[in-house]
Amino acid sequence: MLTDQDILSALALLLDENTNASYGHVWEVDSDKSTVNVRLALPYYANQNRNVIERQVAEVINDGRTVNIHFQNQVVSASVQNNLPGLKGVKNVIAVASGKGGVGKSTTSANLALAMAREGAKVGILDADIYGPSQGMMMGFSADTRPGVREDKFFVPPVAHGIQVMSMAFLTTKETPVAWRGPMVTGALMQILTQTDWEDLDYLFIDMPPGTGDIQLTLSQKVPVAGSVIVTTPQDIALLDARRGIEMFRKVNIPVLGVVENMSTHICSNCGHQESIFGEEGGQTLAEEYGVDVLGKLPLSLSIRKQADTGSPTVASAPESDIANIYQSIARKLGATLASKTETFAMPTIGMSDD
Numbered sequence: 001m002l003t004d005q006d007i008l009s010a011l012a013l014l015l016d017e018n019t020n021a022s023y024g025h026v027w028e029v030d031s032d033k034s035t036v037n038v039r040l041a042l043p044y045y046a047n048q049n050r051n052v053i054e055r056q057v058a059e060v061i062n063d064g065r066t067v068n069i070h071f072q073n074q075v076v077s078a079s080v081q082n083n084l085p086g087l088k089g090v091k092n093v094i095a096v097a098s099g100k101g102g103v104g105k106s107t108t109s110a111n112l113a114l115a116m117a118r119e120g121a122k123v124g125i126l127d128a129d130i131y132g133p134s135q136g137m138m139m140g141f142s143a144d145t146r147p148g149v150r151e152d153k154f155f156v157p158p159v160a161h162g163i164q165v166m167s168m169a170f171l172t173t174k175e176t177p178v179a180w181r182g183p184m185v186t187g188a189l190m191q192i193l194t195q196t197d198w199e200d201l202d203y204l205f206i207d208m209p210p211g212t213g214d215i216q217l218t219l220s221q222k223v224p225v226a227g228s229v230i231v232t233t234p235q236d237i238a239l240l241d242a243r244r245g246i247e248m249f250r251k252v253n254i255p256v257l258g259v260v261e262n263m264s265t266h267i268c269s270n271c272g273h274q275e276s277i278f279g280e281e282g283g284q285t286l287a288e289e290y291g292v293d294v295l296g297k298l299p300l301s302l303s304i305r306k307q308a309d310t311g312s313p314t315v316a317s318a319p320e321s322d323i324a325n326i327y328q329s330i331a332r333k334l335g336a337t338l339a340s341k342t343e344t345f346a347m348p349t350i351g352m353s354d355d
């Protein structure tokens, strides 16, 4: 029979597929003749990964005893650029950006937020894409949706699919924002961001305006961002713009957590044939050039478009689909990558629970 120490040593070597490294010393073990209790405390959520972990553990403890695994996930706040004060009710802000419009940044933000929530985290989205706010529509809100108001001071974000959502579109008419100049836009966004009553969020995704102009730069300097994600399509022109996005975040000391390659291949809805119509390995080349990871690749798919454009993005409407699984994997990697960048990371104290 294995000793607890044998088991701990073997568990510490197991590979975490979300980090491509060993889990390390995040395990606790106690056992008797018939049962082994294993506790795993992770600094990110990975509920959709539990069966993989259970299989890994079962292979280590293969001595006929019953194995109980208790999972505990606790997200802590990562440091932010220039020690900006954090946002009340939000542990980590993740900016989702693209160098250019139309590459699927909003679709990716919505699906990643939903995927992160499915992994177990509490999540919000701020639609900062002021000139083309689409989160309201993508998350299924009607056009006349308005946030609640508390104490005449705070917006209470409407909730859809379990996600707290705020958008300039909830406060303006269609015509308003186009007439605004840059400083008005950033001022209004900062106000929405800080005056929203975010409730206990592990992650707030900010769907940034496309591009790398003044508005984007100002937001990146003023909003306390823990990490950013760059969405790009594989065409050279989009990649060129994505480079500018990475460089902008570097300049303001915001870590780039990775690149998501969208519309990576086209899968024919009739025959299933897969083709790289926008070129191959573009995101990979970009990621290598800047020493960041490709967190995942999404195909150009009719279902992604239809589901996002009708208010129930793929992760919500087809959670068991192959495409939803890609978003889940990206969400876990994102959480894990952010946690690994947390300088002040301290392991939570864990207690036994059947959670």
Ligand SMILES: Nc1ncnc2c1ncn2[C@@H]1O[C@H](COP(=O)(O)OP(=O)(O)OP(=O)(O)O)[C@@H](O)[C@H]1O
Binding pocket: 098, 100, 101, 102, 103, 104, 105, 106, 107, 108, 129, 132, 134, 209, 210, 262, 263, 298, 299, 300, 301, 302, 304, 305, 306, 308, 309
């Ligand atoms: N992988 C995909 N396959 C098919 N359609 C997609 C995919 N990703 C996004 N789309 C569709 O492409 C259109 C543009 O997507 P989206 O609004 O997310 O882009 P964006 O980068 O946020 O654009 P902008 O910054 O201009 O608002 C939408 O109709 C969306 O449904």
